Amino acid sequence: MPEVVTAPADIDFLSACQRAIGAAYVLTDGADMAPHLTDWRGRFTGVARAVMKPGSTAEVAAIVRLCNQYQVPVVPQGGNTGLVLGSVPDRSGSAIVLSLTRLNRIRTLDPVNNTITLEAGCILQNVQEAARAAGRLFPLSLAAEGSCSIGGNLSTNAGGTAVLRYGNTRELCLGLEVVTADGAIWDGLRGLRKDNTGYDLRDLYIGAEGTLGIITAAVMKLFAQPAAELTALVALDTPQQALQLLTLAQQRCGAALTGFELMSAFCLQLVAAHFPQMRLPLAGGAPQYVLIQLSDSESAAHANALLESTIADAIERGLATDAVVASSIAQSRSIWALREHIPLAQAADGKNIKHDVSLPISAIGAFITATDALLAAQFPGCRLVTFGHLGDGNLHYNVTPPVDMADIVFLEQQNAVNRVVHDSVHAFGGSISAEHGIGALKRDEIRRYKSPVEMELMRTIKKALDPGNLMNPGKVL
Numbered sequence: 001m002p003e004v005v006t007a008p009a010d011i012d013f014l015s016a017c018q019r020a021i022g023a024a025y026v027l028t029d030g031a032d033m034a035p036h037l038t039d040w041r042g043r044f045t046g047v048a049r050a051v052m053k054p055g056s057t058a059e060v061a062a063i064v065r066l067c068n069q070y071q072v073p074v075v076p077q078g079g080n081t082g083l084v085l086g087s088v089p090d091r092s093g094s095a096i097v098l099s100l101t102r103l104n105r106i107r108t109l110d111p112v113n114n115t116i117t118l119e120a121g122c123i124l125q126n127v128q129e130a131a132r133a134a135g136r137l138f139p140l141s142l143a144a145e146g147s148c149s150i151g152g153n154l155s156t157n158a159g160g161t162a163v164l165r166y167g168n169t170r171e172l173c174l175g176l177e178v179v180t181a182d183g184a185i186w187d188g189l190r191g192l193r194k195d196n197t198g199y200d201l202r203d204l205y206i207g208a209e210g211t212l213g214i215i216t217a218a219v220m221k222l223f224a225q226p227a228a229e230l231t232a233l234v235a236l237d238t239p240q241q242a243l244q245l246l247t248l249a250q251q252r253c254g255a256a257l258t259g260f261e262l263m264s265a266f267c268l269q270l271v272a273a274h275f276p277q278m279r280l281p282l283a284g285g286a287p288q289y290v291l292i293q294l295s296d297s298e299s300a301a302h303a304n305a306l307l308e309s310t311i312a313d314a315i316e317r318g319l320a321t322d323a324v325v326a327s328s329i330a331q332s333r334s335i336w337a338l339r340e341h342i343p344l345a346q347a348a349d350g351k352n353i354k355h356d357v358s359l360p361i362s363a364i365g366a367f368i369t370a371t372d373a374l375l376a377a378q379f380p381g382c383r384l385v386t387f388g389h390l391g392d393g394n395l396h397y398n399v400t401p402p403v404d405m406a407d408i409v410f411l412e413q414q415n416a417v418n419r420v421v422h423d424s425v426h427a428f429g430g431s432i433s434a435e436h437g438i439g440a441l442k443r444d445e446i447r448r449y450k451s452p453v454e455m456e457l458m459r460t461i462k463k464a465l466d467p468g469n470l471m472n473p474g475k476v477l
Contacts, residue, residue: 104119
């Protein structure tokens, strides 16, 4: 790791930060800082002057004001589970990492208003459990929920597996508390579902990846706990059939349809290879699989009858070849575990080129067919790990090296692979980032697909809210 030379001004800055939040929470030792400097996938390690761990919104604001005074860039960080290098510093050593892990308190839970007010460092799984203990549901769910934080979910507008029914993180948020780029505190913690009193500042900060200010707390929506949740795994031949099945399930199940996940056979082959204790609950193979989840407000029997009749109809129409409906909570969890272990299996299998894209739902089948063919022609032998939230058009379209090619050799072609995939996404009217964000990884790539007008509007907002360019510089723009 490159050494950061400490100048007298740096010493003054660090001393002022120690006075503001306590010396124990200003980390400068390399070993202490290390977990905060490398991204989740282990692809990149940055350099920082220090890692700051404030314990309150007031302390966050104090650090930001000091960063303004000494012209020190700030990289906000939650659980550091991001995939686009958005929460780690660059290698210049000029920035601090501002970790929000100590802002982990649930301030209030209002079961009548169906809201929970919580700080940005709260771990997603802990929020789910707090809601459950109060007889409520917090529906945001994703593979990293045991380590990702609410602040990170908001800053990237995370999606997850329940978007089909409940929406992205943006749709789950009613109000925010934000430390602005100049160190002021905006208290927008209003638990209102209707508030038409000016510009929607909340939505401006959500999805901004910490480039406009630092989210320190939020008011999030809660929902009634469903009377029953039911999961099924359906085998079919093509993504086009999966789209037809989605339409059928929406017609039959309505709002009870919570999850609809597409997984290619190769995804599950990887899971079986690296997690042999996990078994596919269907005999025989199929090119594609769909995981369906219903959340029923009536009863388990009602959900089971609804799901089984939908699947029977799908098989009769030739949309599916086989299916299994989970008969227990344990079996339901094992089916979901297959889906959730796909990213882990990819990591265990070696390096790959990831794409988090979104498309009009109706275009997904044609996109997969066309892009698979383009990649096969230009990169013979490459293998495609295709899975995602079909109900909201979000695909994780990942490209794995041929079996006889070393990872490092294949990764040299990453830019060329990205060009094929992203150009195809654009041609089908999609987006090159669905729920992972832009960060530093896709910062230059978005200029190819966004109009000059759109880019200039984004720059104008950035300059207005962060004129010193100290908020997560080099990310998004």
